[in-house]
Structure formats: C-alpha cells, structure tokens
Amino acid sequence: MSAEYATFGLAPATRAGGLLANGDYQVHRDFVDFVVDGRPLLFRLSDLDAVSPLASDVPPSLFTAQVRGLLLEDEAPLPAGRYIVYGCPECQDLACGAVTAVIEADGEDFVWRDFAWQTDVHADLEFNGYHGIGPFRFRGTEYRAALAALLEGGSPGTRRRVLLIGARVALLARLAAALRTIGIGADIAQSADGVPADELRGYGAVVFGRSVGPGERDAVRRAFADAGVDVPCVDGSAPIVPLLVARTEQALDRSPRAQRRLTGLTADGGGAELEVTSSCRVRLTAYRVDRLSRTHAQDLFDGVLEPGRHRVPLDAKAVRGDAHLVARTAGTVLVTAVERRGTAERPAAPGR
Known part of the structure; x- marks a missing residue:
C-alpha cells in the first residue's frame, strides 16, 4: 500500500433534480461530498448518478450514525469492513447499486481502499472493482477534524425553498407542484410586501411570473436586500414548466x-x-x-x-x-x- 498521504476534506454538493423530456423526474438532493486531494471524489466516477450517505434530508440520528461510521466508531454496515461511499439518490437501496470501500485505521491514519460497485452484501473486486481509484491514506487529525465538524454543526443546511411571484397563478401553480415533486419547496405570492425578514432569508431563489413588471421586480429585490440576503432571480417568461424547473435548479446552485x-x-x-x-x-x-x-x-x-x-x-x-x-x-x-x-x-x- 502506498505510504503517500492524500488530503481529505468535505464540501457541499447537489444532485440536481428536474423534469425530463420523457416524463420522468429525478429528485433534488443536497449532500456533503468527499474531497480528496482538492477534488470531489465523485468526479473520479465519470457517469455515476449518486450521493454520499451524508445527505441533508436524512434524519439527524441517521446522519450522525453515518458520520460515526466513517470515523470507525460504529461497526461497518457491510462484510469485510466495507462502507457505502455513494448510493442511489432516489431510494438509497443497495440493490440499485452503490460504491463501497474498505475503511480502516492504520495507526493514527485512516485508509480507504478496494473501491467497488456493489449490488448485494458481498463485493466482487475482480469484476466490479474500481482498480484505478485509491488506496487513499489520510492523516488522522485532518480526517477526524473534517468529520467532527459535521457532528458539531449537524446536517448541512441549504435554502431549498423558492418564492414564486406573480398574479396569474396557473403556470406558477404547475411550477410549484413540479418543484415540490423533485424535493424543492415552493411558495406563491403576489409580492414580498409584509413577508417577515426571517422568512425571506429562508428562500434560495425567486421566480418572477410573466405578469410581473420591472417596478414590482425591483420591489421584491429591495425586500430581500433589506432582509440582508442576496438571492438569484429567475425570469419565468417562458411558459414551459420543465424549463423553469431547470432554471430554478441553476439558480439554486451556489457551488x-x-x-x-x-x-x-x-x-x-x-x-x-x-x-x-x-x-x-x-x-x-x-x-x-x-x-x-x-x-x-x-x-x-x-x-x-x-x-x-x-x-x-x-x-x-x-x-x-x-x-x-x-x-x-x-x-x-x-x-x-x-x-x-x-x-x-x-x-x-x-x-x-
């Protein structure tokens, strides 16, 4: 095993949701990705649609258990000391497939090795191993500090609600329903007048309906500025719900x-x-x-x-x-x- 060290870090990441042209949809998921040598580990898996176990929408107790597992404070969930590194973003079922790895302690260091694609409780390294990834050796102090910070701060929070502004609510109602389907909260209002500052700070983006004029848009922007928050604004002039969903996902991406x-x-x-x-x-x-x-x-x-x-x-x-x-x-x-x-x-x- 290589004695060279790799750096370990964590960074917020998103699995973007959306409505697809064939009528299917995929759910929006916010999670924490593993950053190895300054680069998201997921990027080494070219066409994989997956999220880490450190997702913002899992119950706090489960989130904490996932972190403690990575710290080797709990027993590995799979045989041979294997842990799920990335799983299905829709159902998180091992049967859908997951990237797993052996995580072990070596003195003060932590080692991730033998990455594999796994669909049942046992991994076949010969046929399903990621032979070009790892092993990675992380310094214990750096590794523990990154994961311990999650335990201190809790599950990563993101502003996954959007405010839809407009008087003609038919299109906005369809857009709100579509956003909620993929896991993004949406509220509809004619303006931001009278909305408490704390509530405005909970929105990650604003979508303007076709009927909202320049003056009304400026008033909404001022309301958010007065609340001390800068949110991207989406022009909802194109009456195509899947397109507006995509624009909203783009606006929510702060990575x-x-x-x-x-x-x-x-x-x-x-x-x-x-x-x-x-x-x-x-x-x-x-x-x-x-x-x-x-x-x-x-x-x-x-x-x-x-x-x-x-x-x-x-x-x-x-x-x-x-x-x-x-x-x-x-x-x-x-x-x-x-x-x-x-x-x-x-x-x-x-x-x-």
Whole structure:
C-alpha cells in the first residue's frame, strides 16, 4: 500500500433534480461530498448518478450514525469492513447499486481502499472493482477534524425553498407542484410586501411570473436586500414548466466553479458549445413553444464527455423559433437561449 498521504476534506454538493423530456423526474438532493486531494471524489466516477450517505434530508440520528461510521466508531454496515461511499439518490437501496470501500485505521491514519460497485452484501473486486481509484491514506487529525465538524454543526443546511411571484397563478401553480415533486419547496405570492425578514432569508431563489413588471421586480429585490440576503432571480417568461424547473435548479446552485462538472453552455442554430471539467454523462434537451403555443421537448444528446470544450450539432427543427437548451449532469444544470445569427445577444439564464 502506498505510504503517500492524500488530503481529505468535505464540501457541499447537489444532485440536481428536474423534469425530463420523457416524463420522468429525478429528485433534488443536497449532500456533503468527499474531497480528496482538492477534488470531489465523485468526479473520479465519470457517469455515476449518486450521493454520499451524508445527505441533508436524512434524519439527524441517521446522519450522525453515518458520520460515526466513517470515523470507525460504529461497526461497518457491510462484510469485510466495507462502507457505502455513494448510493442511489432516489431510494438509497443497495440493490440499485452503490460504491463501497474498505475503511480502516492504520495507526493514527485512516485508509480507504478496494473501491467497488456493489449490488448485494458481498463485493466482487475482480469484476466490479474500481482498480484505478485509491488506496487513499489520510492523516488522522485532518480526517477526524473534517468529520467532527459535521457532528458539531449537524446536517448541512441549504435554502431549498423558492418564492414564486406573480398574479396569474396557473403556470406558477404547475411550477410549484413540479418543484415540490423533485424535493424543492415552493411558495406563491403576489409580492414580498409584509413577508417577515426571517422568512425571506429562508428562500434560495425567486421566480418572477410573466405578469410581473420591472417596478414590482425591483420591489421584491429591495425586500430581500433589506432582509440582508442576496438571492438569484429567475425570469419565468417562458411558459414551459420543465424549463423553469431547470432554471430554478441553476439558480439554486451556489457551488464553486471548481466543484462543477459542467461550467459552460452556449448555443446557436447550428450547435451547442459545452465546457466540461471532468469526464461525465451529459444530457442535452431542447424546449420551444410553436406559433400555436404548443410546447415541444426533444432530447438531442445523451453521452459521456471528456474534460474540455465540445460542440454538439443540433437538429434545426428542434431549435427553430424561440428555443432553449438545458444541459444536465448528475450535479449541474445549465440553461441557455438558442441564439439566432444576426440577432442581439440575449441575457444568460440566472445562476451562479
């Protein structure tokens, strides 16, 4: 086993939820990811859609038990000293598959080794081992300090509620229902007048309906500023619920750029430009409204991209008229309008 040390840390992460073009949906999950040598460990698993056991929506007692397990204060949940490192984001059932590893103490150090994909109680390292990952040796003081901080601060908190502003509530009601379906709380109001500051500070984003004018939007922004909170605002002018869900997910993403796999998206009638920081699966979907106000959605690309910039050709019929693209990885969602040559540049969708 290598005697070289790897650094160990923790960082907030998100498994982005959303409504998919085929009618399925995936749940929004906030969790704490493991950072090894300054890079999220999940990024080493190119096309894996998974979350760590340190999720913000698990009961506090279970969260504490997961942390104590990683500290080797509790017995390993699987034979041979194996612990679940990443599991299914939808049901967390081992039968769906999980990444596991042996976690053991070596003197004052902690060692993670023999990573494997596991679907039952026993791991087959020969056929399902991640032979290019690990072993990792962590200094005990650094390792314990990072995990102990979670116990002191409790489960990681995030602002997973959004405020929907507008007088015409039909579209906003559908959007609120869709957001709640994927695990994001949503409230509808005509304005932010009279909303207590403590309540405003609980929102992670604001979505403006089509009927909300510039003056009303400014008043909402002032209300949040007076409450001491800066929230991204989403323009809800496009009456397409899955697209608005994607824009909301993008607005809620406050992760540093270094912790995102997908960092750039632009598009014109001929193709989409994507920037990827680590190997990952990317799904690209086009949304548009035709002249009869009918909504159209079409998946244009679904595959694994390597780090770098990529241009993906687009089906001209899928992006004609007023069209938007949604690029999605397991942890990142980006939205952009499809630019038309010779037209003025449209503002990028909000988000950080």
